[in-house]
Amino acid sequence: MATPDCKPSSACPEFAHAADARALLWQMVRIRRFEEKCAELYSAGKIRGFLHLYVGEEAIAAGAVPELRAGDAILATYREHGHALARGVDAGAIMAEMYGKQEGCSRGRGGSMHLFDSTRRFFGGNAIVAGALPLAVGFALADRMRGRDAVTACFFGEGAMAEGEFHEAANLAALWKLPVLFLCENNLYAMGTALTRSQAQTDLAARARIYRMCGGSVDGMDVLAVRHAMREAVAHVRAGNGPAFLEFRTYRFRAHSMFDPELYRERGEVERWKEHCPIERFQGRAIAAGVLDEGELGRIESEVAAEIAAAVAFAEAGTWEPVEDLERDIYARAPGMAPADHPLESRS
């Protein structure tokens, strides 16, 4: 990571051991099945609003998120179910959120695009493209000023790199050498607009290097490559070397959201990318390496199915926030409750 040309400093290792391979596969399968269930529930009218699925991109959250510590912060976009799941946000609380139930991780006020869990330092779920990037800079600034060695990871799509907020945040983080990980999930399309049709410089890592940020491009369909790059980037950032940037090259297998008729890409292109499915690819490698077998795959599927069924049941059983609480939590201190004029105690 610390090499001048920002290339990964060592070759990507293979699996450490069977349990490790299983954990990675389990997380990817879990995200995939969860997303498939969401699509089904959307068609059934249980989930409404915008729903952006992560199918095809699972290797990124599954490979990157476990490299963070509990004290690190994560900020993500509206396509964040996978990141929340990988961070340990309860699947039932996520599902209940999409149902709009008050047992949801944001009390049903945010929905699919706004998952929050402050106890896991998962700070959303932001539906403004690039809107979370400046926040990430501030999280990292606070950690720096308080002398903590935490890092802040911020996930965003390549579309965000055309926004001014990306450039402002990148410049500020690099200028102040803040511990921010800029993690770009390049799935080649921002809604229907291809990267090549919207950005003059399509070498995204080059754009980060302009701000003297270390980083590089990674095969985002390869969970081991993701993990390896993330591990190096986290170490680099945590050591106080300033921010890092990683581009994960990936592809979304499904529509942008449930409203997208996909007029902008050929079916064949999607099919070609599906041949690189991160789950199938990893399964194949793990089986060939002899660390997983068919029986284990079956056990993972049934564990995941049970968890998702329980999440759906939890959401179904959830309750609606009473309408009387609609205005709760606009302010932490209710209007009219500020202290009156008072002299301050003398400074010691």
Added chain:
Amino acid sequence: MKKHAAKAASGTIRLAWRDALRLGLREALLRDERVFLMGEDVGRYGGTYAVSKGLLEEFGEARIRDTPLSESAFVGAGIGAALNGMRPIVEIMTVNFSLLALDQIMNNAATLRHMSGGQLNIPLVIRMTTGGGRQLAAQHSHSLEGWYAHIPGLRILAPATHEDARGMLWSALEDPDPVLIFEHALLLGMEGEIGAEFRAVDIDHAALRREGRDVSLITYGGMLHKCLQAAERLAESGISADVLDLRTLRPLDDSAIVASVSKTRRAVIVDEGWRSGSLAAEIMARIVEQVFYELDAPPARVCSREVPVPYAKHLEDAAVPQVEDIVATVHQVLA
């Protein structure tokens, strides 16, 4: 402190409004190590309006942070730092430039608490100057605080007196929610007296700055002083005016407005914002909703003319409310 303020009558200090703001900043920096100031030219330059002059030397670069010209990034960074345990004071040079950070203020600062089901709070203060009157033309002279007062989740303050200039910042920092403080640029050089003792001030209530019987002048910020002058002139013709300083533009202190208008039965709202869809319109609506049957005359407004504020002095004077406009409007209401 003594450097910037001459001792006057015992127990009081005579000083310029900007120095009162500086006392507030300095006190906050001394009292809470989580407090830091960031913005464009707050450090080396000494603050665009010399408000933060000397603070870099006293508190160092970590706490008096010059930022690049990136309103969105440093306002967003303030929100992030507030979410992560700090008490940032973000300075935006003027409200006109705050529009580049509107996304962060509106979509993040104002929404995250409610949208997260109450998990988050954002103890952030954003200060900025506002208002016209200095021949700076249309990109430096607007009064957009009324726009911000439209947004649930924000608290909007407009200090007008020296005591408020000094004390509101600390009160805002004690508030767990995002607070925007609008400092009218024309007040910066105004001399005045304050108590020597540092006080936090109430940020929930309006204050009656002058008592009268015949009409209520309802105002805030830079316009308070024009209203006080107008009240003085009206007194010469035997008209006595209540002058209500709103101080907090969101949430509005309805009870103070209702109390004053119920007493005088006539209301003139004086607001440097434009008339259409303005804070003045909101106040008028509340008066109509709550004290309609007690009114002796329709409420009236003195607002800026609906043009981009122009450069030439005579045009600018015609565009923003003047003492004569207030006096004339009161006469009409009493006619």
